[in-house]
Amino acid sequence: MAHKHIQCTVNGQKLSLEVAVGESLLDMLRNRLHLTGTKKGCGVGECGACTVLLDGEAIDSCLFLAVWADGKDIRTIEGESKEGKLSKVQEAFVEEGAVQCGFCTPGFVMSVTALVEKGCQCEREGLKKELSGHMCRCTGYHNIVNAAEKAIGEP
Amino acid sequence: MFDIARYDEARSVEEAVALLAANPKARLIAGGTDVLIHIREGKQPEAELVGIRHIPELARIEREADGTLSIGAAATFSRIVADPLISRHVPVLADAVETVGGPQIRRVATIGGNVCNGATSADSASTLFALDAVLQIQGPGGVRLTPIRDFYAGPGRVHLGQAEVLTAIRLAPESYEGYGGHYIKYAMRKAMDIATLGCSVNCKVTGGDRLADVRLAFGVAAPTPVRCLQAEEAVKGKVFSPDVVEAFGHAAAAEINPRTSWRASREFRLHLAKELSKEALVKAYAKAGGIIHGA
Ligand SMILES: Cc1cc2nc3c(=O)[nH]c(=O)nc-3n(C[C@H](O)[C@H](O)[C@H](O)COP(=O)(O)OP(=O)(O)OC[C@H]3O[C@@H](n4cnc5c(N)ncnc54)[C@H](O)[C@@H]3O)c2cc1C
Ligand code: FES
Ligand code: FES
Numbered sequence: 001m002a003h004k005h006i007q008c009t010v011n012g013q014k015l016s017l018e019v020a021v022g023e024s025l026l027d028m029l030r031n032r033l034h035l036t037g038t039k040k041g042c043g044v045g046e047c048g049a050c051t052v053l054l055d056g057e058a059i060d061s062c063l064f065l066a067v068w069a070d071g072k073d074i075r076t077i078e079g080e081s082k083e084g085k086l087s088k089v090q091e092a093f094v095e096e097g098a099v100q101c102g103f104c105t106p107g108f109v110m111s112v113t114a115l116v117e118k119g120c121q122c123e124r125e126g127l128k129k130e131l132s133g134h135m136c137r138c139t140g141y142h143n144i145v146n147a148a149e150k151a152i153g154e155p
Numbered sequence: 156m157f158d159i160a161r162y163d164e165a166r167s168v169e170e171a172v173a174l175l176a177a178n179p180k181a182r183l184i185a186g187g188t189d190v191l192i193h194i195r196e197g198k199q200p201e202a203e204l205v206g207i208r209h210i211p212e213l214a215r216i217e218r219e220a221d222g223t224l225s226i227g228a229a230a231t232f233s234r235i236v237a238d239p240l241i242s243r244h245v246p247v248l249a250d251a252v253e254t255v256g257g258p259q260i261r262r263v264a265t266i267g268g269n270v271c272n273g274a275t276s277a278d279s280a281s282t283l284f285a286l287d288a289v290l291q292i293q294g295p296g297g298v299r300l301t302p303i304r305d306f307y308a309g310p311g312r313v314h315l316g317q318a319e320v321l322t323a324i325r326l327a328p329e330s331y332e333g334y335g336g337h338y339i340k341y342a343m344r345k346a347m348d349i350a351t352l353g354c355s356v357n358c359k360v361t362g363g364d365r366l367a368d369v370r371l372a373f374g375v376a377a378p379t380p381v382r383c384l385q386a387e388e389a390v391k392g393k394v395f396s397p398d399v400v401e402a403f404g405h406a407a408a409a410e411i412n413p414r415t416s417w418r419a420s421r422e423f424r425l426h427l428a429k430e431l432s433k434e435a436l437v438k439a440y441a442k443a444g445g446i447i448h449g450a
Contacts, residue, residue: 002161021204022159024191044192045260046347057233060259063191067162068208111258132346133257 006070011079019066026050026061037077037106048134051107058111077106089113089151098147100138112148157194160201174205175318176295186264189272222328228267228321247336251282254340257347267321273311280380281355284372287330294319307379334359335443337435351419352427356435360445364395376411383410400433407432
């Protein structure tokens, strides 16, 4: 399989990498950079477990080629807590009990982080719509939406 | 790992056409939300791809001097939803594409990919039919324009040469100015679901309550998206009334020939066609400024 050279920033760190043209961004993050916080659920864009931020926008990394990350800024869950301190969004998830098995959590946290940073003022229904690209098998969603509401409500 | 043997990133439309023309095995990829799924399912072994997602002119949305709206084929759905020209002139298109998948998919998937994959369920398609969209296609021989109604060849098939690129979707001012439109996606879930039936109505009102023009299109009512010209004729020129709305629904259901799939039976789709076309007409009429008497 052919390879291509890309340069990108991952969690603030500039990287220069040789990726296979058939490699997904998700595989690049997990297998090459060992950033396994981003989860592989369905692999077909249905579950949102693989959500990362690409230039500040939440996307599914399983359906995104690593070569497309050239020149881009990527953020994963590993970059969210700084010096051992959880981000505001992560705190909200803990406080609201929005985590059970935790498999879906990194994806949700990244989407909510993007909403917070964009200054989203969504009401509860709007938030549900913004998070509709994520599946959770455990929580029943109520606490997740509570956490999202809390995170966007706190300046 | 996707089974991709070769990937070339085109920097211009000309380069994309040249890359496709030079390699008969090469296929276009825009957002990849259909292509990568196909590859994953093994339907395109050792894929050779030409990427077009980084060509700036393909992402452009603009209004030309004569009022024609030109939507770049590689504009993502989220870009279209956020675009001020779209919300001002054809809000119905923003409403339609906002029903695609979920937010993460809409940030990557493009309108050109939605049209070119040839799916009858494509959420942009019925609205583009109801807007009389014209496709601008560039190939080795130059640029051609084709009405979207002549583009679909069958399930998953479109009239597009191997070395052709859809560059823009064009909406002439006479097909959207003064019109109100409404799209209804009937699906089993509110998000992340493919349409059981998609229904789009575009209408223009004169004299406060006369249907000067009505255009109706469905997705998933036939192997390709379809226009319902007879239903349109049945109400055109009439004064809006409950009877006219009823006649519209009947004519719409009489004109289509949906099939039974695991999502829904033929009978259920016919019922949906009747009810959704009525509802979409009422909403489109109101959006076009139509007066509801007695309301
Ligand atoms: C989880 C999920 C949910 C989805 N939900 C929906 C939904 O609700 N509604 C819906 O309509 N679709 C849905 N889709 C399908 C898909 O996202 C859309 O069809 C999307 O618009 C495809 O665009 P793309 O840019 O990703 O296309 P690609 O996958 O890049 O391409 C699709 C096809 O079009 C061709 N092509 C792309 N661009 C051009 C061009 N400019 N010129 C010529 N040919 C071109 C490609 O060669 C390919 O054959 C969903 C997909 C996923 C994975
Ligand atoms: S793993 Fe990407 S959406 Fe499920
Ligand atoms: S907490 Fe288990 S999948 Fe969401």
